[in-house]
Amino acid sequence: MTTQHIPGTAAPLPGTADPLPGTAGHTGAPAQAPDPSLIATLPGHFYTDPGIFRQEQDRIFESLWFCAVRCDDLAKPGAFRTVQIGRESVVVTRNRHGELRAFLNICRHRGARLCVEAAGEVRRSLQCPYHAWTYDLDGKLIAAPNLTSMADVDRRAYGLRPVQLREWLGYAWLCLADEPPSFEDTVIGAAVERLGDVASLDRYRTTDLALGKRITYDVKANWKLIVENFMECYHCATIHPELTDVLPEFADGFAAQYFVGHGAAFGEGVKGFTVDGSAGFGRLDGLLDEQDRRYYAITVKPTVFVNLVPDHVILHRMFPLSEDRTVVECDWLYAPEVLASGVDLSRSVELFHRVNVQDFEACERTQPAMSSRAYRQGGVLVPSEHHIGGFHRWVTERLSLTS
Numbered sequence: 001m002t003t004q005h006i007p008g009t010a011a012p013l014p015g016t017a018d019p020l021p022g023t024a025g026h027t028g029a030p031a032q033a034p035d036p037s038l039i040a041t042l043p044g045h046f047y048t049d050p051g052i053f054r055q056e057q058d059r060i061f062e063s064l065w066f067c068a069v070r071c072d073d074l075a076k077p078g079a080f081r082t083v084q085i086g087r088e089s090v091v092v093t094r095n096r097h098g099e100l101r102a103f104l105n106i107c108r109h110r111g112a113r114l115c116v117e118a119a120g121e122v123r124r125s126l127q128c129p130y131h132a133w134t135y136d137l138d139g140k141l142i143a144a145p146n147l148t149s150m151a152d153v154d155r156r157a158y159g160l161r162p163v164q165l166r167e168w169l170g171y172a173w174l175c176l177a178d179e180p181p182s183f184e185d186t187v188i189g190a191a192v193e194r195l196g197d198v199a200s201l202d203r204y205r206t207t208d209l210a211l212g213k214r215i216t217y218d219v220k221a222n223w224k225l226i227v228e229n230f231m232e233c234y235h236c237a238t239i240h241p242e243l244t245d246v247l248p249e250f251a252d253g254f255a256a257q258y259f260v261g262h263g264a265a266f267g268e269g270v271k272g273f274t275v276d277g278s279a280g281f282g283r284l285d286g287l288l289d290e291q292d293r294r295y296y297a298i299t300v301k302p303t304v305f306v307n308l309v310p311d312h313v314i315l316h317r318m319f320p321l322s323e324d325r326t327v328v329e330c331d332w333l334y335a336p337e338v339l340a341s342g343v344d345l346s347r348s349v350e351l352f353h354r355v356n357v358q359d360f361e362a363c364e365r366t367q368p369a370m371s372s373r374a375y376r377q378g379g380v381l382v383p384s385e386h387h388i389g390g391f392h393r394w395v396t397e398r399l400s401l402t403s
Contacts, residue, residue, distance in 0.1 A: 037383055042392050044375035047222040047367065052399070053323035056223075057086035059398050060302050062176045065187050067304045067317050068092060069172050070211060070331060071100065077137065078122045082115050084319055085176060090163055091115045091126070092172055095137035100167065102174050103160035108141065109133045114160070126160075135160050169306070169315070170207040170333070190300040196261040201298070201306075203286045206313050209333035213349045217328045217356060221363035222370070223303065223320035224395065226328065229359050230297070230305050230316075232385045239358045242351055246270050246277055247295055253384050263294030263308075273309040275350040281311040281338045301394065307352065311338075314352050324367055330356060 046052055068083045069092050080093035082105055089105035091114060105114050112130035125142060127134040134143040139160035147153065164175040166183050173187060191201040219226065229235070234253040236244050244251040247264040266273070272280030273295065283292055287310060298306040303318035312334045319327040332349050369375050381388055 038380040039386055039389050041378040041381060041388075042224070042395070043378045044370040044372065046395075047224060047370035048323055050323050053222075053320075055399050056320070056395075059401055060395075061086035061320065062088060063398075064177075064181060064302060065166070065173045065175045065183055066302075067171050067300070067315075068102070068174045071167060071170055071172055071207075072211060073119070074100065074172075076121075078124065079120075080115055080122065080126070081119045082117070083174075084321065085174060088176060089113065090174060090176075092165070092174070093122075093126070093137055096124070100165055100172050101138060102163040102165045102172065103135075103139050104163060106161070107131075107133050108158045108160065109144070167207075169201075170209065171315070171317075187300055191298055191306075194260065194298045195296065200261075200291070201308070203288065203291065204284055204308055204313055205286055206306075206315075206333060208336070209284075209313060210336045210339050211331055212312070212334040212339055212345050213332040215330050215349075215353060215356070217330065217360055219326045219328055219360045219363060220324060221326060221360070221367040222323055223318055223326045224391075225363045225366055225370075226318060226326055226360070227299065227302070227391060228388050229363055231299060231388050231391060234382060234384050235362065239362055240355055242275055243355050246273060246351065263291070263296040266293040266295075272311065272348070273351060274347040275354065276347060278347060280309075280348055281334065281343070283310045284312075284335060301391070311335075312348060316356075328356070328360070 062085060066085045068085065068090065069081045073079075073081060074092065074094050077094045077096045077098060080091050082089055082091050084090075090102055091105040092100060092102045095101050103114075106112075107114050107128035107130065109128065109131055112128050114126055114128055114135075116129070122137075125134050125136050132143075132145055133141065136142050139162055141147075141155040141158045147155075164177070164180050166173045166175075166187075168183075168187065173183070175181075188198055191198050195201055232253075233250045236250040236253065240250070246266060248267045249264055267277070270277040270293075272278060274280050291308075292310050294310070296308040298308070300306065303320070305316040307314040307316075312332060315331045315333065317329045317331075319329070321327060330352070332345070332352070334345070334348075
């Protein structure tokens with residue numbers, strides 16, 4: 001695992017019979033482990049089979065809402081970012097009115113990649129570097145060599161293919177599906193499920209926060225291992241000494257984030273969510289007293305983690321690239337006045353950076369075992385991890401959907 005600092009079909013699954021492993025029929029019920037205290041995980045090949053990953057691309061990443069880019073990364077008209085969602089490259093840009101737009105990053109002429117850079121800026125249009133077909137920032141075909149001699153061509157019919165876009169928490173969320181699922185139910189609903197109501201999240205005013213630090217991690221592990229790791233704290237006492245110093249109840253492996261409305265309390269004598277427990281920054285405006293000195297975590301399936309602490313917000317976006325490689329982009333967000341003051345963010349950033357490195361190293365240590373004969377039937381989950389079985393059922397149910 002490396003880190004770097006940057007500014008930016010309905011067939012049965014391969015190797016399985018129908019029904020899917022880990023399910024009873026098509027109900028999604030977990031397989032029964034020998035001991036009542038233990039429930040079965042997914043079999044190992046769910047983390048290594050390229051065929052399963054292809055179906056995840058189709059039925060999960062390309063079918064659900066995907067958190068793509070931070071809106072502030074596209075500061076003015078003509079700014080663009082490209083992002084990989086499943087098998088598709090998508091370009092996100094601002095039109096001349098300052099509105100965000102997203103399109104499949106494919107020229108409608110001969111299918112060349114339209115924008116080859118990860119980020120950039122154009123003046124008024126996006127032009128294909130192959131045959132110079134040119135599109136305005138709303139995706140309309142506006143020019144092409146000899147286009148005037150083809151009077152029968154309807155330019156509107158050959159515009160860029162749009163992608164559904166919603167803005168939330170200061171990020172552009174995209175969905176490739178022709179009929180996207182309810183954003184309120186599948187995305188915002190994750191906050192309600194975790195916190196009890198969306199107002200508790202709104203008080204952090206994440207849209208108004210500013211990017212203080214971004215770190216990208218290239219993790220040599222399947223995306224589901226990363227989700228599972230984030231969902232439990234059974235491992236915290238073993239690999240997260242700094243985190244458990246700040247949040248002592250995590251040392252007991254308590255799955256605090258899965259009690260609605262419960263936030264893990266800071267330890268006695270801990271002044272802030274920093275690597276050494278020293279003071280952080282002033283409490284974000286609008287937070288309630290009961291949200292002070294507490295940490296909350298939200299999992300927005302399939303690929304987003306939101307971490308809430310009194311003085312900042314940490315948001316992870318995962319980009320699964322293969323069955324054994326996942327890029328994770330992590331943003332630390334602060335009140336604009338904190339950044340404007342020039343204060344040192346290092347102790348604040350360092351705490352969760354260490355947590356990230358520790359977690360991703362554990363996931364990379366686990367990935368090779370997924371292809372071992374010792375893990376062909378999978379592993380087990382102890383009681384404090386049983387909620388992960390719900391995630392496994394969600395995955396297998398998504399993969400059971402007919403196209």
